[in-house]
Every structure is written in structure tokens, then in C-alpha cells.
Amino acid sequence: MQSIFxxxxxWIREGKLKVNSDWNxxxxxxxxxxxxxxxxxxxxxxxxxxxxxxxxxSCVGEENFVDMAxxxxxxxxxxxxxxxxxxxxxxxxxxxxxxxxxxIVATGADYCIAPCHNCxxxxxxxxxxxxxxxxxxxxxxxxxxxxGVLCRNERTYLHDDLKEVNIPEWDETEFLV
Amino acid sequence: MADEPLVLTKREGKSFKDIVMEKLxxxxxxxxxxxxxxxxxxxxATGLAGMDPRKVVRMxxxxxxxxxxxxxxxxxxxxxxxxVHACPMNVNIPQLVYNMRASWPRDQRPRGILRSCDAALSTxxxxxxxxxxxxxxxxxxxxxxxxxxxxxxxxxxxxxDKQGAYFFLNQNSxxxxxxxxxxxxxxxxxxxVGADWTYGSKGWAAENxxxxxxxxxxxxxxxxxxxxxxxxxxxxxxxxxx
Ligand code: SF4
Ligand code: SF4
Numbered sequence: 001m002q003s004i005f006x007x008x009x010x011w012i013r014e015g016k017l018k019v020n021s022d023w024n025x026x027x028x029x030x031x032x033x034x035x036x037x038x039x040x041x042x043x044x045x046x047x048x049x050x051x052x053x054x055x056x057x058s059c060v061g062e063e064n065f066v067d068m069a070x071x072x073x074x075x076x077x078x079x080x081x082x083x084x085x086x087x088x089x090x091x092x093x094x095x096x097x098x099x100x101x102x103x104i105v106a107t108g109a110d111y112c113i114a115p116c117h118n119c120x121x122x123x124x125x126x127x128x129x130x131x132x133x134x135x136x137x138x139x140x141x142x143x144x145x146x147x148g149v150l151c152r153n154e155r156t157y158l159h160d161d162l163k164e165v166n167i168p169e170w171d172e173t174e175f176l177v
Numbered sequence: 178m179a180d181e182p183l184v185l186t187k188r189e190g191k192s193f194k195d196i197v198m199e200k201l202x203x204x205x206x207x208x209x210x211x212x213x214x215x216x217x218x219x220x221x222a223t224g225l226a227g228m229d230p231r232k233v234v235r236m237x238x239x240x241x242x243x244x245x246x247x248x249x250x251x252x253x254x255x256x257x258x259x260x261v262h263a264c265p266m267n268v269n270i271p272q273l274v275y276n277m278r279a280s281w282p283r284d285q286r287p288r289g290i291l292r293s294c295d296a297a298l299s300t301x302x303x304x305x306x307x308x309x310x311x312x313x314x315x316x317x318x319x320x321x322x323x324x325x326x327x328x329x330x331x332x333x334x335x336x337x338d339k340q341g342a343y344f345f346l347n348q349n350s351x352x353x354x355x356x357x358x359x360x361x362x363x364x365x366x367x368x369x370v371g372a373d374w375t376y377g378s379k380g381w382a383a384e385n386x387x388x389x390x391x392x393x394x395x396x397x398x399x400x401x402x403x404x405x406x407x408x409x410x411x412x413x414x415x416x417x418x419x
Binding site for chain 2: 001002003004007008011016017018036037039041042073074075076077079080081082083084085086087088089092095096097098099100115116117118121138140141143144147149150151153154156168170171
């Protein structure tokens with residue numbers, strides 16, 4: 001069992017995945033990243049967390065990445081894990097998520113990359129309770145954006161600031177609503 | 178509970194803590210707690226239902242078994258293991274919580290988790306949303322057809338049960354069921370790096386709600402179906418996509 005984060009990192013290092021952060025040079029859109037407990041703390045540790053950061057920075061530009069505090073194996077659970085999302089205890093789940101919400105707000109990021117589906121659902125919901133509604137995206141979305149192959153219909157979780165950025169010239173798809 | 182003095186009486190037989198300790202390597206170090214509070218200070222579930230991880234460990238030590246088995250806090254701890262990571266004595270609080278969950282009668286555990294586990298048990302795809310093999314195949318091929326119209330992706334693949342593929346990929350059910358277009362970026366990446374990969378018709382679903390339900394036999398079954406399929410196909414690497 002291996003994590004795809006490590007493979008993304010390897011493919012970028014080997015030049016197989018030609019990501020490029022130029023699209024964000026002038027935009028300077030800020031990104032942070034969640035460390036999924038099941039992948040980082042519980043399975044692959046800080047080496048994998050470093051790979052994850054390497055991938056994110058390669059895609060959005062080093063200067064546009066803002067880490068959470070604490071981070072990597074020390075990061076907080078988002079509150080979507082352990083079955084919380086399906087447990088029906090919504091109020092407690094959001095109270096649990098307050099720590100994550102505060103952490104993301106403190107980064108000032110425009111987007112939080114949530115590379116696990118549970119985290120994605122929870123962090124997406126937390127954003128609705130934050131003063132600034134950050135965007136919550138999967139990692140593969142940002143990789144394809146920076147490869148220039150992300151079509152309009154694959155941008156559901158991107159906000160208006162990124163709806164038209166680095167669109168493939170051949171893209172004839174439409175935004176999904 | 179807090180205002181009443183706690184009267185400890187001698188018990189007959191084993192306590193809840195003793196029983197849990199027998200199941201865990203090194204007894205989960207459940208007797209080693211220094212009551213330092215590091216766990217509680219860094220736990221996002223501290224304060225919910227008037228509980229926190231240190232309290233749970235103390236209650237176990239004091240034999241407050243009925244209270245432990247009743248508190249809904251068992252479902253507010255996400256078993257994220259941050260407390261173990263920080264604990265100077267390596268006290269395995271999440272495993273204690275897992276066993277607190279397991280002490281609930283199965284049909285009284287949170288319905289959403291229960292239903293997700295039962296759905297996963299109802300099909301060999303192990304999808305907690307009950308997506309079946311033919312549903313998955315249809316969705317994947319339908320989405321794939323659309324992507325193949327894009328220049329550069331005419332030959333993109335998203336194989337199911339490809340014998341001998343290097344990577345076995347799993348996928349959270351919410352993607353094929355609720356937002357199939359979210360699978361496309363992943364496929365594009367695999368295509369661009371030239372990876373040899375496959376899904377399995379059985380065991381492709383990445384989620385395992387039976388583990389969260391604390392149903393031992395069921396979560397082992399789910400895990401085994403995936404692994405068996407990956408082995409049967411002769412895949413080298415089981416690649417977790419989330
Ligand atoms: S961090 Fe460990 S030793 Fe300290 S109170 Fe918690 S369980 Fe006990
Ligand atoms: S495993 Fe449970 S008790 Fe430990 S830090 Fe996470 S939520 Fe808190």
C-alpha cells in the first residue's frame with residue numbers, strides 16, 4: 001500500500017509530470033494544504049507530508065504556499081474522519097472542526113487543498129462558517145490546472161478567480177453548476 | 178457526574194480497561210498515563226459532551242465502565258491518533274475509543290455509519306454508497322468517452338480488472354456516484370505519466386465505514402476483498418488515491 005502523493009512527487013522530480021506554476025506568478029493566489037490523518041500521521045509520516053508539500057509548491061509556486069500551524073504529523077484532524085461525517089452529530093462535528101477552521105483562517109489562504117475525500121467534504125463545509133469562504137479543492141485539480149489540461153467542467157470547486165485561468169486552448173466543455 | 182463523589186467499590190471479574198488491554202499490543206499502555214494532560218490540550222474533541230481524552234483514560238483506570246460505554250463522546254473522537262503522537266507514554270487512546278464504540282449494541286450505533294457499513298457489505302465493490310459493479314463500469318466508461326474527445330487524450334484509459342497492471346487504484350465512492358467529473362484529473366495525470374494502472378471491479382471503493390463502526394469482522398472483510406482483487410490481478414502496488 002502506497003500513497004499517490006509520493007508518486008506525484010516522484011513523477012514531478014523525474015520530469016514525467018510537467019507541472020508549472022507560472023499561471024500563479026502574477027495572480028499570487030495563496031494555497032494551504034490539509035494533512036489527512038489516515039495518510040500522514042497514521043500511515044506514511046512526515047516523508048509523505050514533505051512530498052505533498054513539494055507537489056503543491058511545484059504547482060502553485062513556493063511563495064504562494066502557506067503552511068498551517070501545526071502541520072504534517074502534528075496537524076489537527078479536520079473533524080470529518082472516523083465516521084464523523086456520517087454519524088449525524090453535526091453540531092459536534094462543526095465544533096470539532098473549529099480548530100481546523102481557525103488554522104485555515106490564520107493562513108489567510110484563498111484555497112485549502114484537501115487531498116482526501118472526507119477532509120474535502122468537512123473543510124468545504126467549514127468554509128461556509130468562516131469570515132472568508134476559502135475554496136476547497138482536490139490535489140489532482142491543482143496538478144491538472146498547472147499542467148494546463150484542466151477543462152471547465154472539471155472546475156466545480158474552483159472559485160471565479162480560477163475559472164478561466166490556464167484553460168486548454170481546445171477546451172469546449174462548459175462549467176458545471 | 179462531576180459534583181457527586183465517586184465511590185470506588187471492589188469489582189468481581191475484569192474491568193473494561195482490563196479487557197481492552199488484553200486485545201492491544203503492550204496493553205495500549207493504558208496503565209502508563211501520567212495525567213499530564215498533553216492529549217487533552219491538543220485534542221479538537223476536548224470539551225464535547227464534557228469529555229476529553231485524559232478523562233477517558235482516567236475513567237477507564239477508575240473502572241467507570243458504565244459511563245465509558247454510554248458516552249456519545251466515543252463518536253466525537255475521530256480516532257485521529259494525534260494524542261498518541263503527542264503522549265509521552267504512548268497511551269493508545271483511539272484504540273480505547275474504538276472499543277468503547279464496539280461496546281455499543283450494533284443497532285444502536287449512529288445510523289449513518291451503520292447504513293454505510295451495511296451498504297458496503299451488500300456488494301463486493303465495498304462501496305458505502307452501495308454502487309454496484311455494473312454502475313461503476315457504466316459511469317467510468319461514460320465519463321471516459323467524453324474525455325477521449327479532448328486532443329491529446331484520445332487514448333486515455335481507465336481500465337477495470339486489467340490483468341498484470343502495475344498499480345491497483347481505489348476511488349472514494351462519492352466521486353463516481355456524486356461527482357464523476359472529479360475522476361478525470363486523476364486519469365489525466367495517470368495518462369500523462371504513462372502509468373500502467375487498473376481499478377478492480379471488486380473492492381474499488383476506498384472508504385471503510387465498517388472500521389468507524391467498530392465492526393471488526395466487517396472491516397476485515399472489506400479490506401480483504403480489495404486486497405484479494407489486487408493480488409488476483411497481479412498488481413504490484415496498491416495505490417491509495419486519497
Ligand atoms: S498525554 Fe498520555 S500521559 Fe498525558 S494525560 Fe494524556 S494519556 Fe496520560
Ligand atoms: S484520537 Fe481522539 S482523543 Fe486522540 S486527539 Fe484524536 S480526537 Fe482527540
